[in-house]
Amino acid sequence: MIDVRERAKALNAELVNWRRHIHKNPEIGFDTPQTEAFITERLLEMGIDEICNGVAGHGLTAIIRGGQPGKVLGMRADIDALDMKEDTGLPFASTNGYMHACGHDAHAAMLLGAARILSESKNDLRGTVKLIFQPFEEGGKGALAMIDEGVLENPSVDAIIGLHTGTLWKGLGSGQVGYRFGSLMAGADWFEVTFKGKGAHGATPHLSVDPIAMACQAVSAIQMIVSREINPLDSAVVTVAQISGGTARNIISPSCTISGTTRFLDPETRKMLQERIKAICENVAQSMRGHADVQFSYGPSPVINDMEMTKKLRHAAVDILGDESVVEVPEPTMGGEDMAFFMEKVPGTFFFHPSGFGEDKDYPHHHPKFDVNEDVLWIGSSVMANFALTWQDN
Ligand SMILES: [Zn+2]
Numbered sequence: 001m002i003d004v005r006e007r008a009k010a011l012n013a014e015l016v017n018w019r020r021h022i023h024k025n026p027e028i029g030f031d032t033p034q035t036e037a038f039i040t041e042r043l044l045e046m047g048i049d050e051i052c053n054g055v056a057g058h059g060l061t062a063i064i065r066g067g068q069p070g071k072v073l074g075m076r077a078d079i080d081a082l083d084m085k086e087d088t089g090l091p092f093a094s095t096n097g098y099m100h101a102c103g104h105d106a107h108a109a110m111l112l113g114a115a116r117i118l119s120e121s122k123n124d125l126r127g128t129v130k131l132i133f134q135p136f137e138e139g140g141k142g143a144l145a146m147i148d149e150g151v152l153e154n155p156s157v158d159a160i161i162g163l164h165t166g167t168l169w170k171g172l173g174s175g176q177v178g179y180r181f182g183s184l185m186a187g188a189d190w191f192e193v194t195f196k197g198k199g200a201h202g203a204t205p206h207l208s209v210d211p212i213a214m215a216c217q218a219v220s221a222i223q224m225i226v227s228r229e230i231n232p233l234d235s236a237v238v239t240v241a242q243i244s245g246g247t248a249r250n251i252i253s254p255s256c257t258i259s260g261t262t263r264f265l266d267p268e269t270r271k272m273l274q275e276r277i278k279a280i281c282e283n284v285a286q287s288m289r290g291h292a293d294v295q296f297s298y299g300p301s302p303v304i305n306d307m308e309m310t311k312k313l314r315h316a317a318v319d320i321l322g323d324e325s326v327v328e329v330p331e332p333t334m335g336g337e338d339m340a341f342f343m344e345k346v347p348g349t350f351f352f353h354p355s356g357f358g359e360d361k362d363y364p365h366h367h368p369k370f371d372v373n374e375d376v377l378w379i380g381s382s383v384m385a386n387f388a389l390t391w392q393d394n
Pocket residue numbers: 101102138365366
């Protein structure tokens with residue numbers, strides 16, 4: 001049996017090269033053809049040739065068949081960047097106006113690393129591994145699109161794993177792996193409310209039905225949902241992030257729009273937040289002689305880790321890193337992840353791969369100076385590969 005830890009460490013320089021190439025050439029949304037081509041070339045070099053290109057735009061899947069019978073494990077990495085300008089000053093910084101500011105460049109490289117290790121230990125591999133390189137995680141559309149195109153079929157996937165790298169989690173440092181039973185990341189939805197009234201001259205408010213006044217009341221009232229209606233032991237966020245209405249300082253606008261996001265760890269809370277935002281906005285508008293048009297769009301559900309899969313993940317990680325470096329994440333984060341769509345379909349576990357530099361050298365995700373500590377890329381590859389090699393052991 002291959003020594004996964006040593007093999008992955010020896011691969012780290014290559015993982016760095018792969019990550020830097022993807023970092024330098026970021027692509028966004030479903031439109032990731034260069035990233036797809038780069039990953040395809042690397043897989044072919046490894047002798048992995050059962051590749052399905054063009055899944056959900058420019059996502060791809062690839063199959064590694066083990067030498068022994070067994071189940072099918074999906075291993076997923078997201079590959080898309082963000083529509084923002086990079087300001088890291090790194091020699092391999094992007095110059096095309098997009099940026100890998102969430103670490104998905106590292107995710108793609110680490111999954112390639114796991115693929116490399118597994119392609120070299122096919123004889124020891126039970127069952128099949130399906131590599132899933134997913135576009136458009138930012139915005140939460142890629143996973144669903146891949147599922148709609150049948151990514152979990154043919155062969156049909158029995159379970160799935162994935163990871164997120166970065167600096168999101170307090171108390172976890174580079175060199176460690178974070179796991180959590182149950183809820184790990186929040187679900188996210190979006191809302192947009194248009195308040196409608198009647199425009200008028202700014203000097204004649206009595207002739208108007210003022211939608212900006214409605215929006216202000218509604219934004220205040222919405223704050224009460226979390227503070228007064230959610231059980232303090234549950235978690236929820238309601239953020240109004242945009243407000244727009246009016247064209248001049250002496251005209252009362254006929255409409256005003258607010259939009260924002262909700263976050264939740266529980267499907268019941270999701271429903272409740274939607275119902276209450278709708279009721280509050282409609283009633284506030286009505287009480288002020290106006291009307292509110294409330295629209296929701298669904299984002300990812302909460303990421304809820306399967307108990308058995310998480311136990312196995314912990315086991316696979318302890319094998320590689322030892323007990324003290326495999327840490328239970330104390331609390332879920334309110335960030336969203338469309339990995340949740342896969343995990344609604346098949347049991348899965350999603351784990352954290354801390355890759356900060358420590359002290360004050362770290363920037364948050366989606367920051368123009370965000371960077372990933374490349375020294376620990378091998379950890380992501382080795383833990384995923386080891387999981388694939390061990391998850392069907394008793
Ligand atoms: Zn992100």
